[in-house]
Amino acid sequence: MISAPTGSFHRHETVHWGDCDAAGIVFYPNFYRWADNSFHALTRALGFDQASLSADHGILGTPLVETSARFAAPARPGDRLDIAVRITRIGRSSCALHYAMALDGRAVADVQEARVFVRQTGTQLAPCAIPDAIRAAMAPHFVTS
Amino acid sequence: MISAPTGSFHRHETVHWGDCDAAGIVFYPNFYRWADNSFHALTRALGFDQASLSADHGILGTPLVETSARFAAPARPGDRLDIAVRITRIGRSSCALHYAMALDGRAVADVQEARVFVRQTGTQLAPCAIPDAIRAAMAPHFVTS
Amino acid sequence: MISAPTGSFHRHETVHWGDCDAAGIVFYPNFYRWADNSFHALTRALGFDQASLSADHGILGTPLVETSARFAAPARPGDRLDIAVRITRIGRSSCALHYAMALDGRAVADVQEARVFVRQTGTQLAPCAIPDAIRAAMAPHFVTS
C-alpha cells in the first residue's frame, strides 16, 4: 500500500523518453538515480547539502554502503512518479532511507539506501559521526514503521 | 574474496570522468548500469539477445524484479573494473545473477539481479517460461556456490 | 539576453548531484538530455508523443540529424534551470528547435537540435513527411526570430 505517513517527504519525477530502454519501459538504474535525487532534495529541504556538509563539517559526502530495489510495475514515458521519502534509521555515522515510488497510487518501485557519512584522509574514506545539527534536522523524517 | 569460479563470465568496465560525482567517486547508479551491460554481454556471448528473444520466442524482455548492491570501496576515473558474472538461479520464468566488481583483485561492488522473462499482452507484462534453448545456453554459467 | 518570445514553451530542470562531475559542475551531455526531455514535454503539451506518432501515423520516431550547444556558465547541484523551447524551422520532414537554458535570468546553455521524422523499412530509417495534424500542432511554437 502506498501511504504518506507522518514525516515522509514527497516529490515527483517525470519519466522521460531517454530514461526508457528499447522495451519502452524505464531502464532500471534510473530508479536509483531518482532515489539519489530525492535524497539530495530532502537534505536541501532540511537545510543542508553536500557543499554545506563539506564547508561546515569537513564531510566529504554520504556514499552508499548498500542499496536495493523491488520493481512492482513498469513505468513509461510521460508517467509522473510520486516519490515518498522516509528516513528509516539514523545510526552513529550512517542512516537508511526508503523511497516508495508510485503512479496514480499504484506501487511502481521501492528503493532502499544505506548511507554513511565519511571524511577523506588521503585517498581513504573513513566513517565519521553524523553532526548533531544534521541529526536534529533529519529526526522529523525518521519514521520507524 | 574475489574469485573466478568455473562458469563465471568476465568482462571489464572503465570508470570514466562522467561516471563520477562531485565527490570524485562513481555515482552509484552506474554500478547497476554496468551490471545490466554485463547481463547483455553475457547473453550475447551465449548466443542470444533481446532482439532474438523477441524475434525467436515472442519475449518482450527480461525486466528486473529485484536488485541490490553492496559497495565495498570507492572507484575513481581511470579505474578498470573486472566484472565476474555468475548465474545463481534459473527458475521457470525467472533467473538471478551476481556481479562481482573488483579493482586489482580488491572488491569494489557486488550487484545482484533477479530478472523475469515476460511477454506483453496489451500494456500488461506477464511472466513466461524460459525457452528450453535459452535455459540450455545459460546452464554452463549457473554456479551454485 | 534571455527572453520569452510569444510562442516559446517553458519548463524547468533541477540540477541534481548525480548530474555533476568531479569538478562539481554539470556533466555536459546532461544538457542535451534536458533538451531532449524538453522536446518530448513540448510534444506532449501539443497533444502528441512518440507512441501516438507510431500508432496514428506509422512514424518510428524523430531522431537527431544534428545538434549543437554553447555553454555560457557552469550550473551546480540545486540550481533550477529555466528552459525556453522554440521551434525554429518546420520543413517537409524535419524541424529544428532551440532551447535557451538560464539560471535566475542569466544564460547557462543554448542547445539546438535538428530532427527528422522517420519510418522504418527493414532496419533502414527513411525520412517521411510531417503529418498535417502534427505540423498544425507545432505551428504556434514556430518562432522565426
Next chain:
Amino acid sequence: MISAPTGSFHRHETVHWGDCDAAGIVFYPNFYRWADNSFHALTRALGFDQASLSADHGILGTPLVETSARFAAPARPGDRLDIAVRITRIGRSSCALHYAMALDGRAVADVQEARVFVRQTGTQLAPCAIPDAIRAAMAPHFVTS
C-alpha cells in the same frame, strides 16, 4: 569518409542495451558521453588527467565552450563503435577536438568539442594558459586536415 590520419587516437565503445531508447537506437546524449570518455582516455594516454591537471597545475578542469554533432546512421545494442580522436586546434587556453565514430567503416556520428582550461577563483571559472608540458603532450595528436 572514415580515415585514420597520422596522429589520430583510436578507441572503442560498445553500444549497450541501456544506451538505447524506446525506438531501439542510441539515445543521442550518449554520443557526447562517448566523446567525453574519449577525451579523457586520450589525455590519460598522453600522460595527464583531470587529477594531475589539478595537482600539478592548479587547473580545475577542461569544461566545454561549445559542442556539436552530426548523426549519419543509427547504432543499436551490441554495435561496437570505432572512435578516432583528433585534436583540431590548440589555442592559448582552449583546444578543439573531433571524434569520428564509425561502425564497420561506415560513419555513425561526428562530434566536435571546444574546451577551455580553467582555474577557479571563488565560484568563478576563469580561462588560463595551457601549460607547456600539456601543450607538448597534445601536439602529436594535433591534426590540421
